[in-house]
Amino acid sequence: MLLGIQIVAVCFALTMLYLTNLYYKRKELTRKELVFWQALWIALLGITIFPxxxxxxxxxxxxxxxxxxxxxxxxxxxxxxxxxxxxxxxxxxxxxxxxxxxxxxxxxxxxxx
Amino acid sequence: MGVWAVIAAYNEEKNLAPVLEGVKNYVDEVVVVDDGSADGTSNVAIASRVNVLRHPINLGKGAAVRTGVEFAIEKGADKIVLIDADGQHEPDEIPKFLSRLDRVDIVFGTRKFDENMPVVLRFGNRLLHIFTRLLFGVSVRDTQSGFRAFRAQAYPLIRWSADGYAMETEMLVNVGKHKLSYEEVPIKTIYHDRYKGTTMLDGVKIAFRMLSLKLRG
Missing domain, CATH: 1.20.5 (Single alpha-helices involved in coiled-coils or other helix-helix interfaces)
Structure with missing residues (x-):
């Protein structure tokens, strides 16, 4: 079962994933930047769920x-x-x-x- | 081409015209640098038939004066007078500056430290005077006065990098560093707007900048 702090971290990582994607769609981030930031948020998600x-x-x-x-x-x-x-x-x-x-x-x- | 007055102006449409009329009597050319004003400062300057430069955005007094001085020097100025746009200085006093420029590189206007000068300004100025004397060996009582004149050939040595009000102090620091000759001349001052000009926060920033300039050597 997820702890409170994990829930907050998951929500944060998901929000950041959404924002990163949004900024990429608006062409405010390059493909390289998209990959870097998405990798970071996915890593945060993984570490949060499986510490x-x-x-x-x-x-x-x-x-x-x-x-x-x-x-x-x-x-x-x-x-x-x-x-x-x-x-x-x-x-x-x-x-x-x-x-x-x-x-x-x-x-x-x-x-x- | 002779004597140029450089005036940095920010939202000064109300005060600028009489200043320009006064200054034009004592110099060969005037350049107004409108530092991104939101009012009709540029139009007032154009109507006064002087040279006008306009910063599309507000950069600060130091940057505006630098733009104006460099423009004046490109056009062949050999003496430059700096005077504030808000009418706090008397253009009639320009000849006092120019006559002294025959024997020194730079002339500083010094305001009277009487009850007309706001207390904060009086206190801050005294403190900055002590700082500049101790750190750089330059003794100018009014370190923040914007009424100054210098020879164009001294500009590369006194050129300041500060964009804001620290320009005045940085100019002093450079005078000390390069051992330029200077004189002070007493000037009259009228304080119009106490919300404009150097604030206490600016004073603190200036003091820190002086320390950093001293450390840089």
Whole structure:
């Protein structure tokens, strides 16, 4: 029987699967991105329903429970994702600034002589 | 081609026209950079027959002034005056700046630290003055004043990367770094809108930026 936390995780994974598919249909994700994110949510679903598949790793790394390992992995994943997002936002910001300044100069309205 | 005034304006349709009329008397050319205003700022500037650049989106004062200064230099400016668009500065004081530019690279306008200046601004400015003096050896009492003038040839050395209000402090930091010559000139100031301009949060951001610039060397 599924525990409360497992039900929440399953609902979350299913919602994310649906959203990933929706974004792909809207052409906001490439096929590669679709495969990556769907694999991630399917893995989460599998681990949630059959947590025992993690037992060998849990034992190897001396964690008490599979949940502890998942929490640590989630933190690592979020940290990496935050860093990548930060770097991309910074780059986009810089490009946008250059673009805006170039547009302003190109469309300059010079004083009538 | 002589003296250019660079004015960054954001939603200043009400205040801009008299500023432009005043400034035009003392400089050869004026360029207004409309930093993505939602009102008729650009139209006011065009009607005043000055050069107008428009940022399609709001980037911040630092970015707008940079766009304007670079445009002015491309057009051959050799002296540049920066003045605020909201009418808080007196264009009649521009000659005081220009005469000093004959002997120094950059001239900073310094407001009176009297009861007219909002308390937060007075306190923040004093703190930033101490910071810039200790960290960069530049002693300018009014670190946040937007009324300044500099020689175009000094621009590559004082060029700031900040998009917002930290530009003023970064300019000071660069003056210290490159050991440029500078002077202060007392200016009158009229405070119109206390919800515009540098806020306490901006002051904190500026202080952090100064520290990061110091650490970067």
């Amino acid at each position: 025992s598949i993690l037992d060998p790793i849990v034992e190897q790394l001396h964690f008490n429970r599979a949940l502890d390992l998942l929490v640590v992995l989630a933190f690592i994943f979020l940290t990496v994702l935050s860093f990548v997002t930060y770097a991309k936002v910074k780059r986009t910001d810089e490009r946008m600034r250059l673009l805006v300044q170039r547009l302003a100069k190109e469309r300059a309205k010079e004083r009538p002589r």
